[in-house]
Amino acid sequence: MYQHLTTLPLPERTPVPVCDLVIAGASGDLAMRKLFPALVQRISEGVIPEASRIVGIVRSGETEDGLKDGAATRLKEQGLKSPDIDSFLQRLSYVRADVSDSATMGDLNARLDDPGRVRAFYLATPPDLFIPAARALKGAGLLEHDSRLILEKPLGRNLSSARAINDAVAEVLPEGRTYRIDHYLGKETVQNLLVLRFANSLFERSWSQRDIDHVQITVAETVGLEKRADYYDRVGALRDMVQNHVLQLLCLFAMEPPNTLDADAVRDEKVRVLRALRPIEGRDVLRYTVRGQYMAGSIAGRPVPGYADELGRDSGTETFTALRCEIDTWRWGGVPIYLRTGKRMGARCSEIAVTFKSVPHSIFRDNPEPNRLVIRVQPDDGVQLQFMMKVPGSGRLKLVPRTLDLRYDTAFGGRTPDAYERLLTDVIRGDQTLFMRRDEVEAAWGFVDPIIEGWNEFYATPHRYAAGSFGPSQAVGMIERDGRSWAEPEVQG
Numbered sequence: 162m163y164q165h166l167t168t169l170p171l172p173e174r175t176p177v178p179v180c181d182l183v184i185a186g187a188s189g190d191l192a193m194r195k196l197f198p199a200l201v202q203r204i205s206e207g208v209i210p211e212a213s214r215i216v217g218i219v220r221s222g223e224t225e226d227g228l229k230d231g232a233a234t235r236l237k238e239q240g241l242k243s244p245d246i247d248s249f250l251q252r253l254s255y256v257r258a259d260v261s262d263s264a265t266m267g268d269l270n271a272r273l274d275d276p277g278r279v280r281a282f283y284l285a286t287p288p289d290l291f292i293p294a295a296r297a298l299k300g301a302g303l304l305e306h307d308s309r310l311i312l313e314k315p316l317g318r319n320l321s322s323a324r325a326i327n328d329a330v331a332e333v334l335p336e337g338r339t340y341r342i343d344h345y346l347g348k349e350t351v352q353n354l355l356v357l358r359f360a361n362s363l364f365e366r367s368w369s370q371r372d373i374d375h376v377q378i379t380v381a382e383t384v385g386l387e388k389r390a391d392y393y394d395r396v397g398a399l400r401d402m403v404q405n406h407v408l409q410l411l412c413l414f415a416m417e418p419p420n421t422l423d424a425d426a427v428r429d430e431k432v433r434v435l436r437a438l439r440p441i442e443g444r445d446v447l448r449y450t451v452r453g454q455y456m457a458g459s460i461a462g463r464p465v466p467g468y469a470d471e472l473g474r475d476s477g478t479e480t481f482t483a484l485r486c487e488i489d490t491w492r493w494g495g496v497p498i499y500l501r502t503g504k505r506m507g508a509r510c511s512e513i514a515v516t517f518k519s520v521p522h523s524i525f526r527d528n529p530e531p532n533r534l535v536i537r538v539q540p541d542d543g544v545q546l547q548f549m550m551k552v553p554g555s556g557r558l559k560l561v562p563r564t565l566d567l568r569y570d571t572a573f574g575g576r577t578p579d580a581y582e583r584l585l586t587d588v589i590r591g592d593q594t595l596f597m598r599r600d601e602v603e604a605a606w607g608f609v610d611p612i613i614e615g616w617n618e619f620y621a622t623p624h625r626y627a628a629g630s631f632g633p634s635q636a637v638g639m640i641e642r643d644g645r646s647w648a649e650p651e652v653q654g
């Protein structure tokens with residue numbers, strides 16, 4: 162049905178210039194699972210030019226050959242092909258340095274001997290290193306020319322620590338060369354949200370309180386702590402997922418049309434959404450938020466332990482949160498936006514489900530169900546539109562809801578690039594559209610901070626939910642109080 166689409170050429174973008182990409186934290190989980198695979202892919206496709214170099218910063222005493230063997234093993238485990246891995250390894254070298262100490266960066270400085278190349282430093286390190294690392298790189302003279310600095314999330318753990326990082330970074334390089342990653346922005350379907358909204362007049366005209374009853378944004382994961390127990394237990398679901406990924410989805414969903422696709426035009430509109438979010442403060446957290454922590458349960462028939470067992474101790478950290486938000490603007494006034502995210506849920510699913518208002522008057526005996534548009538971010542990325550149809554042959558116009566299901570893979574075929582593939586090449590190209598500007602990050606913390614303060618005062622203990630469910634019953638109660646119910650994501654067997 163969508164065969165003709167597969168023959169359309171992909172849009173051309175400006176070529177990626179030759180670069181030196183330096184990764185601090187090159188032996189870490191993020192580098193091994195996300196950054197290296199993305200680079201293998203981009204190099205094998207010829208997107209990153211051959212002359213480019215990847216330099217990993219490590220602190221261990223292991224030899225370069227040993228480090229490369231370790232990287233090759235991890236990449237093979239992830240299903241990447243040996244010739245592609247070899248091609249990546251030819252461009253990869255390591256230097257030993259402490260990224261927070263400029264005195265240790267002599268070798269790195271010597272390695273970066275071509276000022277004509279685009280130079281980017283990726284801090285895939287614990288976030289408490291962002292300030293000392295930025296200063297040390299500056300002190301070593303490495304942030305000159307057109308150098309770029311890439312910062313991973315989470316940027317701080319509240320507004321004041323985020324500001325401190327942003328201030329320190331601003332002292333060593335301008336905002337135009339600072340790339341704050343939120344990898345959700347690199348996901349194809351998240352970018353498709355811009356196209357869906359602003360390249361189709363059909364939707365934009367209905368995109369407001371006039372036609373939309375409510376919106377549900379779900380980012381559900383089946384994984385638990387993985388190997389990040391210490392990090393996660395200090396952070397929790399609100400800081401780990403809502404402050405960044407979930408609020409970014411909300412921004413792209415709700416923002417006004419930007420005048421152009423320029424980085425600042427898009428980011429100006431996103432920041433307006435964040436600033437218009439109605440604060441949830443004090444005791445309101447009991448009404449408009451839910452905290453949860455998973456107990457033992459089963460996912461897809463497999464038993465999984467509870468959070469405290471995985472962690473090895475009791476904890477008051479939330480692994481699930483649901484919020485009822487409102488955006489105080491003319492476009493969105495009165496439209497509840499329900500957000501929920503959690504670990505160890507019944508299915509992995511990220512989606513934005515939009516429920517439109519019911520018809521004002523039904524001329525049928527059956528009441529038509531409201532139209533629903535589901536923007537599926539992952540898995541099975543695509544767009545589903547539910548509307549009412551007549552049951553064929555039904556004499557009295559019997560109505561049923563049916564869904565038009567447009568899936569990315571069916572529409573386009575081929576492989577969908579991982580978010581980091583897109584983001585890494587955007588840094589090298591110098592395109593900041595899919596990166597968070599400092600005011601965005603700070604506005605997001607400005608919304609999240611009062612919730613955390615309210616939790617500390619009034620809501621210290623999260624409710625329990627069984628692993629494999631979609632969160633605690635209190636989250637169901639929160640939406641049912643409004644006479645609505647959660648859209649249950651499809652559970653995969």
Ligand SMILES: NC(=O)C1=CN([C@@H]2O[C@H](COP(=O)(O)OP(=O)(O)OC[C@H]3O[C@@H](n4cnc5c(N)ncnc54)[C@H](OP(=O)(O)O)[C@@H]3O)[C@@H](O)[C@H]2O)C=CC1
Pocket residue numbers: 185186187188189190191192218219220221258259260261284285286287288290313314315389
């Ligand atoms: N892993 C993930 O899926 C995600 C991670 N992130 C963020 O990415 C960053 C990295 O996370 P992750 O890879 O999981 O963490 P890891 O703990 O696995 O890796 C951290 C890396 O930083 C290195 N490092 C620490 N201190 C220094 C230093 N002073 N100088 C040089 N290198 C140093 C470590 O080297 P050494 O081995 O010598 O200690 C290690 O390679 C964090 O900010 C995290 O929040 C964000 C999203 C997802």
Ligand SMILES: O=C1O[C@H](COP(=O)(O)O)[C@@H](O)[C@H](O)[C@H]1O
Pocket residue numbers: 382384401402
């Ligand atoms: O940033 C993070 O994202 C992952 C989820 O990313 P996804 O691309 O797999 O949806 C999450 O598991 C992790 O806790 C968080 O730090």
